Amino acid sequence: MADGLFDDAELAARDLSRPSPRDAPLAERMRPRTLDEFIGQRHLVGADRVLGRALRDGETQSLILWGPPGSGKTTLARLIAARSDARFVPFSAVMSGIKEIKSVMTAAEGERKRAGKRTLVFIDEIHRFNKAQQDAFLPFVERGDIVLIGATTENPSFEVISALLSRVRVLILEPLSVADVVSILRHALEDAERGLAGRVRADDATLEAMAHASDGDARRALTLLETAAGLVREGEAIDEHALREALQKKALQYDKSGEEHFNLISALHKSVRNSDENASLYWITRMMQAGEDGNYIARRLIRMASEDIGLADPRALRVTLDAAEAFERLGYPEGKLALAQAAIYLARAKKSNADYVALGRAEDDVEHTAADPVPLHLRNATTELMKRAGYGQGYRYAHDDPAAVDEMECLPPALEGRNYFDDAGKE
Numbered sequence: 001m002a003d004g005l006f007d008d009a010e011l012a013a014r015d016l017s018r019p020s021p022r023d024a025p026l027a028e029r030m031r032p033r034t035l036d037e038f039i040g041q042r043h044l045v046g047a048d049r050v051l052g053r054a055l056r057d058g059e060t061q062s063l064i065l066w067g068p069p070g071s072g073k074t075t076l077a078r079l080i081a082a083r084s085d086a087r088f089v090p091f092s093a094v095m096s097g098i099k100e101i102k103s104v105m106t107a108a109e110g111e112r113k114r115a116g117k118r119t120l121v122f123i124d125e126i127h128r129f130n131k132a133q134q135d136a137f138l139p140f141v142e143r144g145d146i147v148l149i150g151a152t153t154e155n156p157s158f159e160v161i162s163a164l165l166s167r168v169r170v171l172i173l174e175p176l177s178v179a180d181v182v183s184i185l186r187h188a189l190e191d192a193e194r195g196l197a198g199r200v201r202a203d204d205a206t207l208e209a210m211a212h213a214s215d216g217d218a219r220r221a222l223t224l225l226e227t228a229a230g231l232v233r234e235g236e237a238i239d240e241h242a243l244r245e246a247l248q249k250k251a252l253q254y255d256k257s258g259e260e261h262f263n264l265i266s267a268l269h270k271s272v273r274n275s276d277e278n279a280s281l282y283w284i285t286r287m288m289q290a291g292e293d294g295n296y297i298a299r300r301l302i303r304m305a306s307e308d309i310g311l312a313d314p315r316a317l318r319v320t321l322d323a324a325e326a327f328e329r330l331g332y333p334e335g336k337l338a339l340a341q342a343a344i345y346l347a348r349a350k351k352s353n354a355d356y357v358a359l360g361r362a363e364d365d366v367e368h369t370a371a372d373p374v375p376l377h378l379r380n381a382t383t384e385l386m387k388r389a390g391y392g393q394g395y396r397y398a399h400d401d402p403a404a405v406d407e408m409e410c411l412p413p414a415l416e417g418r419n420y421f422d423d424a425g426k427e
Helices: 003-014 050-057 073-083 098-115 131-135 138-143 178-190 204-214 218-229 240-247 259-273 277-289 294-312 315-330 336-348 354-368 384-388
Strands: 063-066 087-092 119-124 146-152 169-172
Touching: 050 073, 050 169, 063 073, 073 119, 073 146, 087 098, 098 119, 098 131, 098 138, 138 146, 178 204, 178 218, 204 218, 204 240, 218 240, 259 277, 259 294, 259 336, 277 294, 277 336, 294 315, 294 336, 294 354, 315 336
Parallel strands: 063 146, 063 169, 087 119, 119 146
Antiparallel strands: none
16 A cells, blocks of 8 residues: 555544535534544543543554444544554445455554554444454554554444454443533534534524434534524524424434344333333333334333243233234334333233242253153053053042142152242242
8 A cells, every 4th residue: 555545544634623624514514623622521531531641642552432423433533643643544344345454454564664653543333344354453453563443333342353352442432411412512503613603593492402302412413403504594593493394303323233222122121120110111112213123022021021020910921912912913103002001011010030030940950950750640641551650650639639739749859849939939
């Protein structure tokens, strides 16, 4: 790879003070150029925090920045690059393949041997690289030829190979607070150089509504502001009508195969278990509004009915089965109410995990003890030979002999007297 590619990328990373074109989206124009302009992530960028020290001292180490969209991952990577004396090469995991990776790694190795300078490689959406692509970075990170900074919205534990994880530091970015987003919007509204320069007005209530709608995503909030500003005349205020028109319908952050999928179903299950009907309704609504498969929700509700309620309220299982059937027939949106009704019922129901615990104990015995033969007195003697072999001998019919309940053992001899239920757990 020619040195020119390094020079162009390095220039783009370092010259953060250069303004974006006026026709660039507002979110891009307002990207922070210095740490002083950066809002949010105080747990990382404070003066005595890991990124604050790195940006102050120009120290660099390989990092993975894990956080939701619009939380500042790319901006922080650019700020780190601007403070570093390393050459800078940006990568997009969507656009780059193994050939491009190897080419950049070879050039980085050569640059370090020739000039003693490391290369800072920024990988946007690193979770989209497959195992082979991630493997290609390993020796160069390990030798120090490159400093790797990856950005991802997905849990690195699941999406980044363990060998690479062990060689980088993972920093977790949080969604921006409402106050942080309002500050960003207010700055964009008033900034004369890159923002809207006071062309339109918005009161605090309007900015807060935008912040709530953005779910901590600065990029989404700035896009919403830019859209709403385009719907009113210059000098006017962004009113409720303009905001509603710009917002249309809130798009919830959700990935039906990603971590947020599992986070939300976990929140629903634990809210039901905790008998919190309001939280249960909120989380199931979040899932349904985001487009989660209603059949999946129904299956999980059925599981909750057995795992957390069981014999404490046997009707709970029937309620969830009925809700599943109702949704299968109706689908969205009519079937949402059946699922919500089932979730509320489960949250309100008396709770017991006795069945769940007892089943686990029985499974443990089946797994770790010998599969003893069925005791002879519990076998059916359907032939004369079986009768002569002792099948059925000693069996006592509990309806005619109530004492058999206590006196006749039905477990194999090796497990005689085994109690899978705690006394407190019996229903």
